[in-house]
Amino acid sequence: MTMIQIAMAGAGAAGMRYTQHLLKTGQAQIAGIFDETQEAAAELAAHCGCSVFASLEALLEAVPEGVVFVCSRQPENKARHVIQALQQGRHVIAELPAASRLQDVRDMLAAAGPSAKRLLFTNPERFYFHNADVKKRIAGGAIGSIGMINAKRYSPLPSEHADSISYGAASDDSVSLSPAIQPGANQAAWTDSIRWSNGQQEPEGQEAPAGALYRLALSDIGHLRWIAGDVASVYAMRTVAEGLDYVLVTLKFQCGAIANIEAYWGYPGGYVSAAEYAGPKGVIRYDSRKTNALSIHKTGHAGAHAQAKHQSSPSFRDPEVAEFTHLLSCITDSQQPVSTAADVLETLKVTDAALQSIRSGQPVEMAAFAAADQLDDGKGDGERA
Incomplete structure (x- = not known):
């Protein structure tokens, strides 16, 4: 080879x-x-x-x-x-x-x-085994047409010692962690572009895209687009205070399904990822807190915000490999x-539409958002057939 x-x-x-x-x-x-x-x-x-x-x-x-x-x-x-x-x-x-x-x-x-x-x-x-299994079951009609989805992703505040504390998926874990929660992403890297507003609505242009919306919710937006298809409209709310960033995003899909996504950065516990998919034939649930087969407690660094605890469900197969x-x-x-690269672009569009909704307090129709945000002449899928 x-x-x-x-x-x-x-x-x-x-x-x-x-x-x-x-x-x-x-x-x-x-x-x-x-x-x-x-x-x-x-x-x-x-x-x-x-x-x-x-x-x-x-x-x-x-x-x-x-x-x-x-x-x-x-x-x-x-x-x-x-x-x-x-x-x-x-x-x-x-x-x-x-x-x-x-x-x-x-x-x-x-x-x-x-x-x-x-x-x-x-x-x-898309490679974590429980996500692939959910995708397969829903595509196979296990719950019928999706009607409602509830997803949540909570993360503790990264500590100043994050270089030595792993927040990403360990190599033997099957627990789904946000790709934004990477080892080495210390608190400064997360907070430099956050304007703490004590829960007030964020004015246009006051900060670069970051925080719970782009670090956490974006992962679920991309994942749910993979499950339920294209998004028709977006409505989002956000509360930000010192050391806490909470976002609630509601998506209406073109297939008719509705999804609520909670993203909570500054959660006092450990990392949490959960989702519930409901249809006329039944419900599929996943909760990382209920699937962990191994819990490791370590002595944390003095003053560290993050919990010195790691929970996982070890697997002989490594999804990231x-x-x-x-x-x-x-x-x-x-x-x-x-x-695909086109998937990445579309997911970022939906996330940007959520940010627009947060700023305006109004729902955003994706068709109107796309029309107002035409691609450049250099548009392409970035990939060969």
Whole structure:
């Protein structure tokens, strides 16, 4: 088997986890690593047996053609790095959330079109076994046509010691955690773009997209679009106070289903993910608090906000390794990805519509929202057939 060469941008905890998953596929080798923090890059490179590069430009120039670029950067840096790699003729696998602005995703898609290279996004929600099972059962008519969905995603406030506390899905977990809750995403990274408003309505343009809506609810919006199809309208409310961000999003789907999504950042307990799908033939429920088979309690850091506790349901199969195996196959065998770049763009549109609803206090019709937000001339799906 010919090994796929990987160029990594990002050597933080998320980049380290991605590297481990890629190596576990048995299909990939790490050719080089770039990170502004040289110590982190050197540590990861020593583990992989590859070279460290001081800049993205140096990395892309040094690695041979055919190398796949994997980007696990923060949203504010991701678009620039992804576009640069695509323009140099590299296939790209980028971490969700794709970006904090629709225009950034459009720019990525525009760069991918002329390059004839694949632009792929990780989406672990679609590879967790309980989510795949729910999708299969609903598609098979187990509960009939979906009428109502209730979903919630609660997360504690990340601590200043988050680099040493894992908030992402552990490699042996089947519990679904938001892709935004990554190891290394410390409190400052989450709060820099939050304007604490003590529950008051947020004026237009006062803060960059962030918080519970983009860090938590976005994952459920994307997941429920996968389950129930396109969204017809959005209504959302938000309460923000010091150390707490709560968002309630109501989606009406074109199929007629209604979904309520709760996103709560600053939850005093541990991470919670739950969903309930109701139809005329029955109800399907999932709750991470009721499926955990293992609970680990550790001595926490002094002053840490997050709970020094990890609950999981270990599995012999690793869903994130399965995801990277799938993504690599999309490159080598031209498979259609489970989560397309167009999916990512549409999910971000719905999330932006929710933000507009929060600001206006009114529901937003997606048809009108899309008409007012026309794509650029560079619109494309970013992927080859």
